[in-house]
Every structure is written in structure tokens, then in C-alpha cells.
Amino acid sequence: MRVPVGAALLGRVVDPLGRPLDGGSPLQAERFDAIERAAPTIIERDLVIQPVQTGTLVIDAMFALGRGQRELILGDRATGKTSLAVDAIINQRSSDIVCVYIAIGQKSSSVARVIDQVRRHGAPERCVFVVASPASAPGLQWIAPFAGVTIAEYFRDKGGHALVVIDDLTKHAATHREIALLTGQPPGREAYPGDVFYLHARLLERAAKLSQEKGGGSLTALPIAETDAGNLSAYIPTNLISITDGQIVFDTKLYAEGHKPAVDVGASVSRLGGKTQAKALREATGTMRLDYAQFLELEMFTRFGEQPEPRVKAQIERGKRLRALLGQPLFQPLRVIDQVALALALGHGQFDPLALTDLARLRAALPAWLDANAADLLACTGADGTLNSEQATALLEAVQRLVDSLLPKTAP
Numbered sequence: 385m386r387v388p389v390g391a392a393l394l395g396r397v398v399d400p401l402g403r404p405l406d407g408g409s410p411l412q413a414e415r416f417d418a419i420e421r422a423a424p425t426i427i428e429r430d431l432v433i434q435p436v437q438t439g440t441l442v443i444d445a446m447f448a449l450g451r452g453q454r455e456l457i458l459g460d461r462a463t464g465k466t467s468l469a470v471d472a473i474i475n476q477r478s479s480d481i482v483c484v485y486i487a488i489g490q491k492s493s494s495v496a497r498v499i500d501q502v503r504r505h506g507a508p509e510r511c512v513f514v515v516a517s518p519a520s521a522p523g524l525q526w527i528a529p530f531a532g533v534t535i536a537e538y539f540r541d542k543g544g545h546a547l548v549v550i551d552d553l554t555k556h557a558a559t560h561r562e563i564a565l566l567t568g569q570p571p572g573r574e575a576y577p578g579d580v581f582y583l584h585a586r587l588l589e590r591a592a593k594l595s596q597e598k599g600g601g602s603l604t605a606l607p608i609a610e611t612d613a614g615n616l617s618a619y620i621p622t623n624l625i626s627i628t629d630g631q632i633v634f635d636t637k638l639y640a641e642g643h644k645p646a647v648d649v650g651a652s653v654s655r656l657g658g659k660t661q662a663k664a665l666r667e668a669t670g671t672m673r674l675d676y677a678q679f680l681e682l683e684m685f686t687r688f689g690e691q692p693e694p695r696v697k698a699q700i701e702r703g704k705r706l707r708a709l710l711g712q713p714l715f716q717p718l719r720v721i722d723q724v725a726l727a728l729a730l731g732h733g734q735f736d737p738l739a740l741t742d743l744a745r746l747r748a749a750l751p752a753w754l755d756a757n758a759a760d761l762l763a764c765t766g767a768d769g770t771l772n773s774e775q776a777t778a779l780l781e782a783v784q785r786l787v788d789s790l791l792p793k794t795a796p
């Protein structure tokens with residue numbers, strides 16, 4: 385089975401067979417490629433070391449995503465999984481990455497919302513939407529992720545870079561089970577057929593960073609999986625965890641408490657580590673995850689006890705500020721320079737005098753402030769760029785002036 389591929393798909397909404405769903409003109413496809421293609425071999429691959437900026441501080445600072453990586457987004461329903469992926473797509477408006485969003489059995493209203501969000505905030509002319517609605521035949525839903533990955537591979541094989549969001553693989557597994565049971569295959573654990581692991585491994589192995597000889601292109605995958613009551617050890621989530629290079633876990637309790645994105649920092653992991661981070665960001669956020677984990681523990685232990693000693697109290701106050709910075713509204717992606725500035729200034733205690741409620745204002749105002757006050761530093765934070773000590777000092781001074789403008793004015 386083959387689907388149309390090529391630049392003509394950019395900006396279009398198509399079904400898994402490549403038929404337009406957006407009412408636009410018929411596709412002038414460059415060629416038709418098979419939906420089941422072999423994954424690149426080991427020799428054809430390169431190391432995953434270039435970053436994909438998602439614009440979300442908690443991800444870029446603690447679980448950085450690399451070009452060619454497969455990172456699972458996992459969580460209960462309505463905890464913000466799709467929103468994180470959409471924010472990552474929107475942030476590619478200022479990069480060279482082509483995005484393919486694959487919706488499998490998602491409500492049409494949800495898909496329409498995603499498309500609208502990308503059209504309003506992102507670069508829709510560099511996105512492809514592959515949609516298999518819940519009302520479409522199970523076979524069509526089954527081929528959707530394979531078709532979407534083939535469409536993205538076209539860009540990877542030309543030496544370009546692509547990001548695929550698969551929303552979601554739990555629904556795909558359920559469709560696979562439905563077809564398997566209808567065709568009389570023996571049911572295994574949770575009634576899934578025995579080959580469901582192979583099915584998803586075969587799909588996600590196609591995400592890769594290609595070697596220079598192969599053009600140096602990359603295909604990054606963000607598969608989404610839904611859990612039931614936070615149960616990460618169910619069959620499909622554990623399968624997917626073992627196939628991917630890490631997982632971002634969303635927590636219902638955090639979401640209910642209002643921490644959005646509700647990423648559970650303790651349960652999430654990127655198995656590629658800081659290698660994929662832009663250099664300046666890696667230097668600025670080196671200990672952030674550890675500091676945050678320590679803060680969460682300290683906060684829990686001191687909740688019911690007596691007054692903590694001053695050092696512990698200061699650590700908790702710093703942690704609270706970090707938590708306030710990690711909460712980030714939708715469609716307000718941060719650039720590398722913004723993230724570096726926030727991490728450095730937090731580490732230098734510049735936010736300590738600010739009230740927690742002011743940090744959201746500070747974060748929202750920071751990008752425009754740095755454009756106006758530290759424009760010469762913006763170029764220093766490319767993938768290989770680092771800040772030397774004078775540049776870091778200049779950046780901290782710029783942030784300090786913004787902090788001062790937010791502090792209440794004392795009467796002369």
C-alpha cells in the first residue's frame with residue numbers, strides 16, 4: 385500500500401490514504417511511497433546530538449529532545465499531552481523542522497482545535513495533518529501512523545528534518561486488537577495479539593538521525609499514549625516505554641493542582657541526557673533536575689514539621705520559584721536565550737526578592753525585554769553557542785533590570 389509524498393502535502397489536511405480533507409485542490413504528489421518501509425540500518429544512522437527546541441522550559445531544560453529521538457508522552461486523559469506536542473509543533477515556526485501531526489481515532493472537534501491552534505500560532509505551511517477519525521474504518525485508522533511516518537520520511541531522506549506527533553498509540557493498539565480479534569488471531573495479554581510490540585517497534589524504529597553519507601536528515605517521533613488511572617505498568621504503556629528513548633509523564637494530581645504542563649519530573653526521563661541540549665542551555669541547567677528533586681523532598685518533609693533552618697528555608701524558596709517558572713501557559717514558547725536567562729538568574733538568586741505571582745509576568749515579558757536590551761546575545765545560544773563570562777554577566781544584568789522594574793517601588 386502506498387501514499388502520496390512530497391512538498392505538495394505541506395499545509396494540507398489529508399486522510400491516511402493521502403486524500404485531502406481540507407476541501408483544497410487535489411494533491412500533486414511527487415511520488416507514491418510504501419507505508420511499510422524498513423527502518424534505517426545501524427550503519428546508516430548517526431548519533432542524536434542536535435536539539436529539537438520544544439519551547440517548553442520543563443522539557444528543554446530537563447528532558448531535552450534531540451533530532452532523531454523517540455520520546456513518549458504518557459498520561460491519563462485530559463492532562464495536557466496533546467497540548468505539549470502542539471506547543472512543540474508551534475515552536476518549530478522558527479526552525480527548519482517539518483511537522484506531521486497524526487490523529488488516530490481522535491474526536492473531530494479535538495483535531496479541528498489542534499489544526500486551528502497551529503494555524504493561529506505556528507507555521508502551518510510547514511505542517512501536514514494526517515487524520516483518521518473515529519468514524520473511519522478500522523483499517524484506515526490502523527494505517528494512519530505508518531502513512532504519516534512515510535510522509536515525514538520523504539523530508540528526512542532529502543536531508544531535511546521532520547517531527548512526527550502520533551496521537552495516540554493506545555487507540556492504535558485498540559484498533560489493532562479489534563482487527564486481530566475479528567480476523568480470529570489468538571488473543572494474548574489484555575486481549576491484544578502477540579505482535580503488538582513488534583507493530584509499534586517497527587513503526588518507531590523508523591525515527592532516526594541519518595549519517596552524513598545518507599544526507600544527515602532526521603525524523604523525531606513524539607508518540608502519545610494514554611494511561612488508565614496513572615497505571616504506567618499496563619501492557620501498552622510498558623511496551624512503548626521500552627521501545628522509546630524516554631518518556632514524559634503527565635500527572636493528574638499536578639494538573640488538578642493547576643501545574644501546567646503537569647509533567648511529573650520524577651517519573652519522566654530522557655535516556656539521551658543533556659547530549660542533545662544546546663550548549664549554553666546545558667551549562668545553565670546542569671543541576672536543575674537534581675535541585676528540583678531535592679526541593680520536592682524538602683518541601684514534603686518540612687510540611688508538617690517545625691520551622692526549617694535558614695539554609696533549608698532558602699532552598700525551598702528557590703525551589704518554589706523554579707516550580708513557578710516551570711508552569712508555562714500554552715502558546716508562549718521560550719527561546720534558548722530566554723531559557724538560559726531564566727536558569728542563570730534563578731541560580732544567582734535574582735528572583736528571590738520577587739513574589740511567586742510576579743514570576744509569570746516576568747516570564748511573559750522576558751523575550752521582548754531581551755530583544756530590546758540584549759539583542760547582541762541572541763546569536764550566542766545556537767546549538768553550539770556558549771556564553772562567555774562577560775556575556776553571561778551582561779545577560780544577568782539585563783534580567784536584573786527587568787526584575788527591578790517588577791519590584792514594588794519603595795517611597796524615597
Ligand SMILES: Nc1ncnc2c1ncn2[C@@H]1O[C@H](COP(=O)(O)OP(=O)(O)OP(=O)(O)O)[C@@H](O)[C@H]1O
Pocket residue numbers: 459460461462463464465466467468610644645712713714
Ligand atoms: N500549559 C497549559 N496551560 C494551560 N492549559 C493547559 C496547558 N496544557 C494543557 N492545558 C489544557 O488542558 C486541557 C487538556 O489538554 P489536552 O487536550 O492537551 O490533554 P490530553 O491529555 O491530550 O487529552 P486527551 O486525553 O483528550 O487527548 C485543555 O483544555 C488544554 O487547554
